[in-house]
Amino acid sequence: MVSITINQQTLEVEPGSTVLQAAERLGIDIPTFCYLKRLPALASCRMCLVEVEGQRRLQPSCATAVTDGMVVRTNTPLIDETRSSMLDMLLANHPLDCPICDKGGECELQDLVMAYGPRESRFRDAKRVFHSRDIRLSPVIIMNVNRCIQCQRCVRMCEEVVGAVALGTVEKGMDTAVTGFEGSLASCDQCGNCVEVCPVGALMSFPYRYKARPWDLAETDTVCPHCGTGCQLTVGTRKGEFMRVRSKADHGVNRETLCVRGRFGLDFVMSRERIKRPMVRRDDALVPVSWEEAGDYLQGRLSAVEGKAAGGLASPRLPNEVLYQFQKVMRTVFRTNNIDSASRWSTPFDTLGPLVAAFYTRAPLEEVIGNDCVLVVGGNVTDENPVTEYLLRDGARRRRTGLLMLSARPSRLDADARVVVRVAPGGEAASIAAVVAALVAAAGQALPANMRAGIDGRATHPDSDEPGRLATALLEGGSVTVLVSADLLRPPLARATLQQLHNLLQVLRALGKGLAVQFLFDRANQLGAWDMGVLPAALPGLRAVADDTARTTLERAWGAQIPSEPGADFDAMLELCDTGQMGALYIAASDPVMSYPDREFVQRALRAADLLIVQDAFLTDTAGLADVVLPAASYGEESGTFTNNEGRIQKVCKFREPTFAARGNLAIFDFVAGLRNPSLRSSVQSEIFDEIARLVPAYAGLTLTGLGSEGAFTRASLVPPGGAFFTPPPASSTATDRLMLMTGNCLFHNGYLSEHSEILNTVADDPYVEMGAWDAVQLGLQEGDQVVVRSAQGELTAQLKVNKHFPKGLVFVPENYRALRLNALMRRGEYPCPVDVQKAQAVFEIAAVAAAGTGPENLR
Numbered sequence: 001m002v003s004i005t006i007n008q009q010t011l012e013v014e015p016g017s018t019v020l021q022a023a024e025r026l027g028i029d030i031p032t033f034c035y036l037k038r039l040p041a042l043a044s045c046r047m048c049l050v051e052v053e054g055q056r057r058l059q060p061s062c063a064t065a066v067t068d069g070m071v072v073r074t075n076t077p078l079i080d081e082t083r084s085s086m087l088d089m090l091l092a093n094h095p096l097d098c099p100i101c102d103k104g105g106e107c108e109l110q111d112l113v114m115a116y117g118p119r120e121s122r123f124r125d126a127k128r129v130f131h132s133r134d135i136r137l138s139p140v141i142i143m144n145v146n147r148c149i150q151c152q153r154c155v156r157m158c159e160e161v162v163g164a165v166a167l168g169t170v171e172k173g174m175d176t177a178v179t180g181f182e183g184s185l186a187s188c189d190q191c192g193n194c195v196e197v198c199p200v201g202a203l204m205s206f207p208y209r210y211k212a213r214p215w216d217l218a219e220t221d222t223v224c225p226h227c228g229t230g231c232q233l234t235v236g237t238r239k240g241e242f243m244r245v246r247s248k249a250d251h252g253v254n255r256e257t258l259c260v261r262g263r264f265g266l267d268f269v270m271s272r273e274r275i276k277r278p279m280v281r282r283d284d285a286l287v288p289v290s291w292e293e294a295g296d297y298l299q300g301r302l303s304a305v306e307g308k309a310a311g312g313l314a315s316p317r318l319p320n321e322v323l324y325q326f327q328k329v330m331r332t333v334f335r336t337n338n339i340d341s342a343s344r345w346s347t348p349f350d351t352l353g354p355l356v357a358a359f360y361t362r363a364p365l366e367e368v369i370g371n372d373c374v375l376v377v378g379g380n381v382t383d384e385n386p387v388t389e390y391l392l393r394d395g396a397r398r399r400r401t402g403l404l405m406l407s408a409r410p411s412r413l414d415a416d417a418r419v420v421v422r423v424a425p426g427g428e429a430a431s432i433a434a435v436v437a438a439l440v441a442a443a444g445q446a447l448p449a450n451m452r453a454g455i456d457g458r459a460t461h462p463d464s465d466e467p468g469r470l471a472t473a474l475l476e477g478g479s480v481t482v483l484v485s486a487d488l489l490r491p492p493l494a495r496a497t498l499q500q501l502h503n504l505l506q507v508l509r510a511l512g513k514g515l516a517v518q519f520l521f522d523r524a525n526q527l528g529a530w531d532m533g534v535l536p537a538a539l540p541g542l543r544a545v546a547d548d549t550a551r552t553t554l555e556r557a558w559g560a561q562i563p564s565e566p567g568a569d570f571d572a573m574l575e576l577c578d579t580g581q582m583g584a585l586y587i588a589a590s591d592p593v594m595s596y597p598d599r600e601f602v603q604r605a606l607r608a609a610d611l612l613i614v615q616d617a618f619l620t621d622t623a624g625l626a627d628v629v630l631p632a633a634s635y636g637e638e639s640g641t642f643t644n645n646e647g648r649i650q651k652v653c654k655f656r657e658p659t660f661a662a663r664g665n666l667a668i669f670d671f672v673a674g675l676r677n678p679s680l681r682s683s684v685q686s687e688i689f690d691e692i693a694r695l696v697p698a699y700a701g702l703t704l705t706g707l708g709s710e711g712a713f714t715r716a717s718l719v720p721p722g723g724a725f726f727t728p729p730p731a732s733s734t735a736t737d738r739l740m741l742m743t744g745n746c747l748f749h750n751g752y753l754s755e756h757s758e759i760l761n762t763v764a765d766d767p768y769v770e771m772g773a774w775d776a777v778q779l780g781l782q783e784g785d786q787v788v789v790r791s792a793q794g795e796l797t798a799q800l801k802v803n804k805h806f807p808k809g810l811v812f813v814p815e816n817y818r819a820l821r822l823n824a825l826m827r828r829g830e831y832p833c834p835v836d837v838q839k840a841q842a843v844f845e846i847a848a849v850a851a852a853g854t855g856p857e858n859l860r
Helices: 019-025 077-093 108-116 153-162 193-197 260-264 266-270 291-304 320-332 349-359 386-398 412-416 428-446 466-476 494-510 526-531 548-558 570-578 599-608 665-676 685-695 758-763 773-778 840-852
Strands: 002-006 009-013 049-052 070-073 141-143 167-170 177-180 203-205 218-223 232-238 241-246 279-282 285-288 309-314 373-377 402-407 419-422 479-485 514-520 582-588 611-616 628-631 640-643 648-652 739-742 768-772 786-790 795-803 810-812 833-839
Touching: 002 019, 009 019, 019 070, 049 077, 077 108, 153 167, 153 193, 153 386, 193 203, 218 648, 241 260, 241 266, 260 266, 260 386, 260 758, 279 291, 291 611, 291 628, 291 665, 309 320, 309 570, 320 526, 320 582, 320 640, 320 665, 320 685, 349 494, 349 514, 373 386, 373 466, 386 402, 386 412, 402 412, 402 428, 402 466, 419 466, 428 466, 428 494, 479 494, 494 514, 526 640, 548 685, 570 582, 570 599, 611 665, 628 665, 768 773, 773 795, 786 840, 833 840
Parallel strands: 002 070, 309 582, 373 402, 373 479, 402 419, 479 514, 582 611, 611 628, 739 810, 768 795
Antiparallel strands: 002 009, 049 070, 141 203, 167 177, 218 232, 232 241, 279 285, 279 628, 640 648, 739 833, 768 810, 786 795, 786 833
């Protein structure tokens, strides 16, 4: 530790700390413009100058390291005069248009001029003017370059944190101007982080422009609903109407940054596509009714299916309290363990449960990615979890963390990675097994015999030595973090992939590596859904349904019996529907008709259920098949908690009232459950949270009041790690001559919820097909062509994007566009999906020739 005295206050700080950081700890305010905590010091604005005893000149506090015994003054007459002069220079060319500037009321230049600035300017020259009108850089970002004070925050944020490199500067000195390349932000992520960090009104949010002033807004701190990163954000509303989202520098895992979905994609709550009233099916059509009429109708239908199988599907976007109550209602009122929380994935609890319970690290992401090596397995972090990508980039560039990538799809992080293992679509299990084999071969007798048995050390990856290089990197690091994409849970091989992942973790632990493991979920509360027991074979706390002790504890607390046999997952529930065995199927905020493979089968199965109840905020394709539709509160219309990928539980706060006749999800559960058991008590969110804290071990001792602005971390299970060491898959290539279709989220959308955002649809409303340059050339295709993607099940048409980083044989179509009906191409139990791709024009010409009865040779 080194000692520093600032304004006669003494403090001990870590070596390498700056004067500015020391002053912040003492509560001494030093003004800055160019400084950002998460970026290296630039020291260009000269606002943070201080006097250091023994130094002849003023020193920038943001870039001056503390030395032992240093004495600093921050408020001398010389410093005051210097700050005033710097502000006078900035004001010399700054337009005095505060009354119409969107930054008015929260402008850092305004604040510092009031605190430190001159009362009269010495400059009399005409102000510099770059443009007479504001420039629309993108659908969501507008710029007034005349207001820019050249702090470079936006440029550095875009390049060093986001990695988009969409902004740059032109000219020099006082003529320096920030701009997008060729005057636009075509290569931009549209995340708006440049708007957030701009200290003045140079960069502005176009959707928020001229809508409100900060003092008009009622602001609510809450958590983003789009992915599992769990970014904290602040929602501003005016007279109950959604206005904007901003982020705070010192809160949450995101620390001021957001992605495009979090900053601009919350306007879906204002969508005109909301369900306005309950609906029931009469004469094969949904008819709006009152809640009382819906209750009478539903009670009769529930009586008719009494004694038949029941099932439930709930969205992992719902709060913990809602999910907990859903599984409780299904188990105690409907008497079934047929419960699931994700209609897109296979969730083999026998492997997944022990993996999450034994290895999952419930700790800050910033802490776990501080390990020597970070291995990202599967998926595309850039598109699925953008803010997590920002943190990973920061770790690779500033902390020198060894970033290792193993996936079929490339991501922007590949450029910062030490080793990239590009696997064939669906080949993750074999590639992880190859890494394990290489580790075992290198470690030899240092590993237990059961880990060496059946593995001869020869890599099972046939085409390259990349798994060996990745294994070497893992061996060199003293601590390893493994981040696992939820994409690994999509294919039928999910169990085998998880087994090999389990092997990898066991080997790393046996080698004495410090180990951290987290999933990268693309749904806001997927970990919470599992913790709450929204699984067919697991009770709350990821305890098996067959666990008599766990089941008895819950039965005593709930005052009702729980079936002892594991239930059916959603795929099995669809089979029950299709074979006429399903009585009541209850779906809450999920749309399997759009998301589950084989759309035609899903529609047929849901129509075959005796009673389909859909509870949702929007009239989804699934709701369109329902017998009863119950309008539910959307995000922001009810309070609760989410558990993010870190295992951090955070408050989700209400910032508007439910629209039309919508009710809170808990109130609807009470409404439905009361039709079967009128004596049930009403659900109260705070009481349910307390019950979770009593009955779910990972949440023991937590209180709502104790969550605070940063939330609180749930606790890892005490289940000892280890268990069976699974046999690796046979050494064989997963390569195929066919093109293989994979799917997932694109950067601008997450699931189908974001399609209700008008703002996001202005950014990216067109679906696309993405493939590699080599495959495109072989097929005679070019960027921008309309192409037809055809499988054995169906076909779709969209615009082609050519990605030079894509491996041979991979075709990617984002799952986020309802109009594509992507799941109609896919067959249940088959993923990735073999497809053919052809130029749309050629397809139409062949069809026209066939209709005319002539051959292709007659085409000109």
